[in-house]
Amino acid sequence: MREVYFENHSNTKLDEQIFAEMLPFLKENYGNAQSMHSLGNKSKDAMENARKQAASLINCKEGEIYFTSCASESNNLAIKGIAKANQLKGKHIIVSSIEHFSVLYSARRLGQNGFDITYLPVDKYGFIYPEDLKKAIREDTILVSIQHANPEIGTIQPIEEISKIVHQRGILFHTDAVCTAGVIPVDVNKSGIDLLTLSGSQFYGPKGAAALYIKDGIKITPQIDGGIQENGRRAGTENVPCIVGFGKACEIIKKEMESNYKKVINLRDRLIQELPKAIDFVYLNGPIEKRLPNNVNFSIEFVEGEGMFLFLDQRGIYLSSGSACTSKSLKMSHVLSAVNIDPALGQGSILMTLSKYNDDQDIDYFLYEFPSIVKKLRNMSPLYSYFEKTGKRHAAGPGTDYEHEEAHHEKEVCE
DSSP states (O other): OOOEEEEEETOOOOOHHHHHHHHHHHHHOOOOOOOOOOHHHHHHHHHHHHHHHHHHHHOGGGEEEEESSSSHHHHHHHHHHHHHHTTTOOEEEEEEEEOOOHHHHHHHHHHHHOOOEEEOOOOOOSSSOOHHHHHOOOEEEEEEEEOSTTTTOBBOHHHHHHHHHHEEEEEEEEEOOOOTTTTTTOOOHHOOOOOOEEEETTOOOOTTOEEEEEEETTTOOOOOOOSSSSTTTTTTTOOOHHHHHHHHHHHHHHHHHHHHHHHHHHHHHHHHHHHHSSSSEEEEESSSSSSSSTEEEEEEEEHHHHHHHHHHHTTTEEEEEOOOOHHHHHHHHHHHHHTTTOHHHTTEEEEEETTTTOOOOHHHHHHHOOOOHHHHHHTTTTHHHHHHHHHOSSSSSOOOOHHHHHHHHHHHHHO
């Protein structure tokens, strides 16, 4: 049986080149990077090289990269650390309603401790309205955090436009770029970003290492107390093998990004074009344009997600229903709720994220196997049985006038 992995938003396969780079720091060069002896210096030097590699990927200074254990930790440090360091200036923070839970829950925690949080709504394709952002900013606003792209529906936000709005008011701007760094070009200087989260596990590096870019001169309060690691901003013994792997992943992906982009966007477009031809009542979630090149999200009417995943898993096809942090939940994701997908339709959503290791044979296999699974599930569905008898549907599919909506959105951004 063929195995097809379509859950690369959750974790990517480790590149063999990266594993080879990590291995010596698991076996021979195991010294603590803070030790003063030669073995420790090898670890320290390797970490600083990784810092240089990460900085090169997003076009920042080496000293502006701070290593963490994962993207969630980076987001927590950014949101809570900036809030704590700037609370005398104000206690108002703005985030979008479709952020990763590590941003949303950090904001909620701050809201429980005296901060005021504004959650920006999004349109039906997941874009924030720049005018809403302008109206939401107050005299006591100290931070705006808007993700660069959404991992579930693929929406790429107009990040430069957002940063200009934020900086016109002298406010700090953080973006969660986990879905974009290593997938599309990210330049913190060009985009006007003050803090940025990235994770190597999204571009063929190991789990256990990520980073937070903090622009020089920005004050931030550490969230982990202990030692002097990471210039005093993130205490704890460094995970040197994974940091080395993270750095190598940054170096490799910078060289491969263009070729990977061309490959995955062709596979993505095949799925977007061919799946609706193979199955009736299938709806694409998210935009056609301004979409991550590796992202496909469909809602399948008259079926329930859990059944689809179980049958797909039996046939060696691995994907998810949305955020990796909610994929075990039986409720519709907060992202689909925010873009106003009917709950009956949203329960049947599938998310596929592609990588350089996927190929046309994977797409062929999925397109061959999936229609029969949907047919089997619909035959067991009372909603589908009712539809066949009456022609009436419980939920209407989302709008499909993408060209009109994209033009409308572009007009809003320019205005």
